[in-house]
Amino acid sequence: MQWGQIKTLFIISFLILDLFLLYQFLNKQGEDELGQISTVAESIETELEANDITIAEGAIPKDLPEASQIESKSSHAFPEEILGQVEDMDDSDKKVELLNDNQVLKVTLDDPVEVTEETLQDVVNEMVPFSSRYSYWGWNEEEGAALFFQATNNQTIYFNNNGYLLVNIVDGKVTGYVATLLSFKEGEFSGGGSSTSEIEIEPLSAIRILVENGEIQPGDEITSMSIGYHTSYSLAYGEENSPHVFASAWKVTVNGERNHFVYAIDGTIIDYIDEGTFITDIKSKYNLSEGREVQSTANESRETN
Amino acid sequence: MKKETMKSVILVILIAFSLVLTVALWTYQPVNETLEEDVFIDDTKLEETGAEREVANLVLPDRIIFHEQGSFYSFRDNVDKKAFYDQMQNWNLTTLDVNPGRIDLDNHSRVVEIHFPAKLSIHVIKDLFQLNDEGQLEEVQANFDRVFLLHHPEGSAPTSYDLWFVDSDASGSDATLQATISSTAGEDALQVLENKDKLTEMIRFADVRPGEQEDETGASNIYVPSGPVEISEYVLQTGTVPGKPIQNDLFPPNTRVSRSTNNNGDNILKTFRRRLTQNEKRMEYEWMVPNSANQNNWSEYELFVKSMEDINSHLGWTDDYRLNSVQSGRDEVQYRMYFNERPVMENSDSYMLATILLSYQQGQIQEYKRPLVHFSSINESKAILQSGEEVLQDIKEKEDINYTDIRDIKVMYSLEEQRNDVVYSLIPEWYVLTNSGWSKVYPDDRSQNAEIS
Numbered sequence: 001m002q003w004g005q006i007k008t009l010f011i012i013s014f015l016i017l018d019l020f021l022l023y024q025f026l027n028k029q030g031e032d033e034l035g036q037i038s039t040v041a042e043s044i045e046t047e048l049e050a051n052d053i054t055i056a057e058g059a060i061p062k063d064l065p066e067a068s069q070i071e072s073k074s075s076h077a078f079p080e081e082i083l084g085q086v087e088d089m090d091d092s093d094k095k096v097e098l099l100n101d102n103q104v105l106k107v108t109l110d111d112p113v114e115v116t117e118e119t120l121q122d123v124v125n126e127m128v129p130f131s132s133r134y135s136y137w138g139w140n141e142e143e144g145a146a147l148f149f150q151a152t153n154n155q156t157i158y159f160n161n162n163g164y165l166l167v168n169i170v171d172g173k174v175t176g177y178v179a180t181l182l183s184f185k186e187g188e189f190s191g192g193g194s195s196t197s198e199i200e201i202e203p204l205s206a207i208r209i210l211v212e213n214g215e216i217q218p219g220d221e222i223t224s225m226s227i228g229y230h231t232s233y234s235l236a237y238g239e240e241n242s243p244h245v246f247a248s249a250w251k252v253t254v255n256g257e258r259n260h261f262v263y264a265i266d267g268t269i270i271d272y273i274d275e276g277t278f279i280t281d282i283k284s285k286y287n288l289s290e291g292r293e294v295q296s297t298a299n300e301s302r303e304t305n
Numbered sequence: 306m307k308k309e310t311m312k313s314v315i316l317v318i319l320i321a322f323s324l325v326l327t328v329a330l331w332t333y334q335p336v337n338e339t340l341e342e343d344v345f346i347d348d349t350k351l352e353e354t355g356a357e358r359e360v361a362n363l364v365l366p367d368r369i370i371f372h373e374q375g376s377f378y379s380f381r382d383n384v385d386k387k388a389f390y391d392q393m394q395n396w397n398l399t400t401l402d403v404n405p406g407r408i409d410l411d412n413h414s415r416v417v418e419i420h421f422p423a424k425l426s427i428h429v430i431k432d433l434f435q436l437n438d439e440g441q442l443e444e445v446q447a448n449f450d451r452v453f454l455l456h457h458p459e460g461s462a463p464t465s466y467d468l469w470f471v472d473s474d475a476s477g478s479d480a481t482l483q484a485t486i487s488s489t490a491g492e493d494a495l496q497v498l499e500n501k502d503k504l505t506e507m508i509r510f511a512d513v514r515p516g517e518q519e520d521e522t523g524a525s526n527i528y529v530p531s532g533p534v535e536i537s538e539y540v541l542q543t544g545t546v547p548g549k550p551i552q553n554d555l556f557p558p559n560t561r562v563s564r565s566t567n568n569n570g571d572n573i574l575k576t577f578r579r580r581l582t583q584n585e586k587r588m589e590y591e592w593m594v595p596n597s598a599n600q601n602n603w604s605e606y607e608l609f610v611k612s613m614e615d616i617n618s619h620l621g622w623t624d625d626y627r628l629n630s631v632q633s634g635r636d637e638v639q640y641r642m643y644f645n646e647r648p649v650m651e652n653s654d655s656y657m658l659a660t661i662l663l664s665y666q667q668g669q670i671q672e673y674k675r676p677l678v679h680f681s682s683i684n685e686s687k688a689i690l691q692s693g694e695e696v697l698q699d700i701k702e703k704e705d706i707n708y709t710d711i712r713d714i715k716v717m718y719s720l721e722e723q724r725n726d727v728v729y730s731l732i733p734e735w736y737v738l739t740n741s742g743w744s745k746v747y748p749d750d751r752s753q754n755a756e757i758s
Contacts, residue, residue: 007312014319021326028333069561069577213596231577232593239573242565247577265560268578271596 044204051211052218059224060203065155067200067227067248067264073183074243076162077102082181085129094176099286103162105179106286112173120146123174124167133181134165143279144169145288149228152184156228157246158261159273162235166279168288178286182244206250206262213269215260216252223256227264349554354546354679355620360432363613363628363640364425365390366452367648367715370507370528371498372416377528378504383646385503392493393419397435398468398484403445405483408453408469410523415495417454422648423628424448427470427481428606446604447481448472451524454494457485466491473525474712480524506531513697514708529693529714536716537645539731540684540723546623546677548583554619555581555590555673583677587657590673594666601665605631612638612663615670623679626661636671637664644680644731647718650743654722655729680729688733690716696735696746703746706739713738719745 048055078086078098086105089096095108107127115123117139124146125131134148135156149156150163157163163182168175201209203225210216229246248264261270282288369389371378380386410416427447431439449470457465470482497503510527552574556562560576567573567582574581581590603611609631616622627648629641642649642659649659657674664672691699696714700706718731735746 004309004312007309007316011312011316011319014316014323018319018323018326021323021330025326025330025333028330071561071563074565232595233575233577233580236567238568239565242567242573242575243563245561245563245575245577263577265577268594269596 041202041204044208047208048211053207053211053216053220053222055207055222056224059222061225061227064203065227068153069245069247069265070152070229071185072162072244072246073185074241076180076182076240078105078181079183082130089129103180104286106176107178108176109174112170112175114172115169115174116172120167124148124165124177127174128165128177128179130179130181131165134179138275139169140275140279143276143283145279145283147275147279150182152182152229155248156226156251157182158228158230158249158251159275159278160231160234160244160246161282162244164282166282166288168283176288178282178288185243201250201262201264201267203250205267206252206264209262209267209269210252210260215269215271216254220254221256222252222254224253226251230261230263230270232270347553347558348550349619351546351550351620351623354544354623356622357617357620358613358622358626360429360610360613361394363626364421364423364429364433365627366393366419367422367646368420368528370418370420371495371504372410372413372418373498374414377507377509378498378501379507379528379530380497380503381505382503385497386646389494389497394433395435396468396486396490397437398430398486399437400485401438401441402483403441403447403481405469405480408471408480408524410453410455412458413455415456415498417494419452419454421450421452423630424450424472424474425628426604426606426609426631428604429609430470430482430484442482445482448605449481450474453524454486454491456491464488466494471524508693508697510697510711510714513694527711527714529696531693533692534690534716534733536647536688536690536733537685538688538733539644539682539686539718541644541680541720541729541731542683543586543678543680543727543729545585546679548588548677551588551590551619551621551675552581555579555670586676586678588673588675588677590670592666592669592671594671601636601668603633603636603665605633608633608636608638608665611665615663615673616661621661621675623676624659629660635664636666637662639663642680644718647716647733649718649720649731650736651720655720658729659720682731683728690733690735700737700746706737710739711737712740714746717743 083098083102086096086098089107093110095110097106097108098104099106109127113123113127120139121136128134131148133150135151137147137149137156139146146167146169148165148167149158150160150165151157160182162180165177165179167177206225207216207222216222227248227250230249231244231246233244235242235244249270250262250264252260252262254260259273261273262268263270366386369380369386380389425448427445427449428442430436431442449472451471451473453469453471455467455469457467465485465488468484468486469480470484471480507528508531510529556574556576556579560579563575565573565575569584571582571584574583578593578595579591580593581588583589601608609628625643626640627643629639629648631638640661651657651659658676658678660674660676662672662674663670693714700711700714701708714735714737716733717736719734721730721732723730736743737746
């Protein structure tokens with residue numbers, strides 16, 4: 001064979017060898033990157049399976065939203081544009097009050113409006129000019145209130161005294177509502193650095209933390225998960241005009257009936273949240289009528305008439 | 306020809322590339338991105354104002370009493386007391402007995418009694434003395450606040466001395482630990498009794514307490530100097546302890562911190578779980594635990610050491626602080642400032658200016674309160690306080706103190722703010738400890754110190 005032909009043969013075989021090696025190398029690199037994440041996920045999944053804990057289809061959001069820490073403005077008064085909307089409200093059939101240096105809006109209807117689960121959103125949209133700022137949380141029939149929490153960056157702020165809309169519902173009728181609204185700083189955080197960070201606690205890890213702490217029991221089903229904001233500090237006396245710092249928190253709904261919260265930043269379980277207390281505190285603070293009281297005041301007014 | 310050269314070059318390149326790839330494949334290690342540590346090179350140490358401490362610096366004895374034939378003595382000068390403590394730390398403890406029974410002080414003509422101001426976990430002895438075998442102590446959970454040095458009872462010429470560790474509150478009950486030290490160490494300790502130059506006479510409370518039996522073991526006696534107490538009185542100026550390094554140490558670098566002020570003008574730093582309130586003189590840090598899971602299960606010793614390490618981590622010892630109490634039930638550790646070897650007590654104006662308090666939850670600092678000032682003397686004068694005898698007599702006449710409730714009597718400093726806010730007085734006063742805590746023996750009497758210079 002000619003030397004030239006041998007060279008051609010060698011070139012072809014080395015080309016094939018190089019392509020093969022390159023393919024192998026890239027494969028290995030890819031495997032390692034993915035491998036670490038998927039093995040963790042797999043191990044949690046097996047752990048959950050062993051504990052007879054199921055995750056409903058679609059319960060875990062596919063695209064992880066960006067977790068972050070956000071800071072509210074130090075003033076918790078309603079912004080000018082909302083105050084304008086409040087001023088424009090027709091007060092012929094209701095009493096409109098702005099309390100605590102314009103931080104709280106309390107509206108009492110002269111004639112309670114009938115409401116059902118289906119019509120609630122429409123009734124609220126009609127009644128509250130800035131209702132788009134809130135997202136629906138739930139209707140607590142026991143305590144007689146429907147709760148809406150303020151949302152920012154498409155994420156709900158769970159249980160904060162400066163960002164809620166509480167609709168008082170007595171015997172299936174809306175008697176009024178109380179609302180507070182947080183304002184958020186635009187742009188970068190005052191603390192410096194970037195305001196967003198990757199979610200440190202993945203959804204499955206959040207579930208595992210809850211399982212390890214006995215919050216989720218064998219036989220439970222995780223029905224949904226979503227990410228929102230929470231802060232462990234409410235504003236203390238003397239600090240009413242200071243900002244809140246919120247951090248991303250997972251809301252894990254179990255069996256469609258109870259919620260658990262876990263900070264997505266450090267995996268801490270937040271277990272002191274109690275919807276009933278949150279509602280009764282607001283109701284007693286702003287003197288919202290209970291069923292019995294309404295009737296007695298109604299009787300009184302009849303008598304005076 | 307040209308074509309052939311070209312082919313050779315391509316072949317060489319291909320061979321080289323295959324070699325490179327082979328090596329790369331062979332040696333490939335997944336690069337796990339290590340998170341850059343200490344991205345914040347912010348200062349986390351109080352370099353100028355603070356220092357690091359060890360266990361032995363935080364649990365110094367506050368009184369050393371020498372017994373000799375029914376008489377009692379103590380060091381006159383702090384320097385000698387300090388030298389004795391240094392000597393003590395070289396004692397080599399052997400043959401530990403963790404269940405020694407009752408201490409018997411009778412038939413001992415010479416005894417050294419060492420008082421510590423706080424209840425200490427028995428595990429502290431490995432930091433205070435030389436210990437060959439720590440293993441024996443591992444399972445022991447006991448406290449002590451007094452150490453007695455006695456002749457070893459067997460034989461007329463003692464070949465060794467015994468150390469008894471006693472919890473004085475549990476008077477009459479068993480001692481916590483007994484250990485042996487060499488005869489040289491024991492004799493050196495008692496040497497000072499040969500020539501009483503350095504000593505001053507003390508009286509035992511039980512001896513003047515009429516009709517009261519001293520406790521069975523004699524291990525919980527109170528001693529006061531018999532003559533008038535000559536002591537320095539100070540005027541202190543404050544220096545600022547920068548809060549920034551402490552903040553940097555307490556707040557994790559990746560959290561966002563909001564800054565604001567409250568109605569009192571205090572600065573507040575806040576994250577979603579941490580809050581630090583700070584003014585010119587004090588700071589208060591709080592870490593919110595939003596659940597009730599995983600309580601600490603630390604022993605008192607672990608708690609003490611953890612708190613020391615946490616303060617060391619920002620060199621937070623800005624004055625002569627010493628251990629005051631460890632409460633394992635509340636996971637709380639308190640340190641008190643000492644000046645001139647005496648504890649400094651606060652009043653309402655100087656509240657939290659001479660105390661460091663740390664409490665823990667879930668393995669982390671849950672609360673940290675401390676002063677942001679440190680003190681230095683700008684004037685020293687001599688004062689003379691009532692003698693121990695007078696004080697005992699005056700206490701006896703006081704109606705609000707039940708004679709039998711008294712647990713300790715000693716001279717301590719009161720930290721009092723002077724008018725201009727930056728200068729403080731350190732006034733020595735007699736204090737008495739009862740079940741309700743420390744109180745002044747002469748609460749309204751500022752003239753108890755007859756100034757002589």
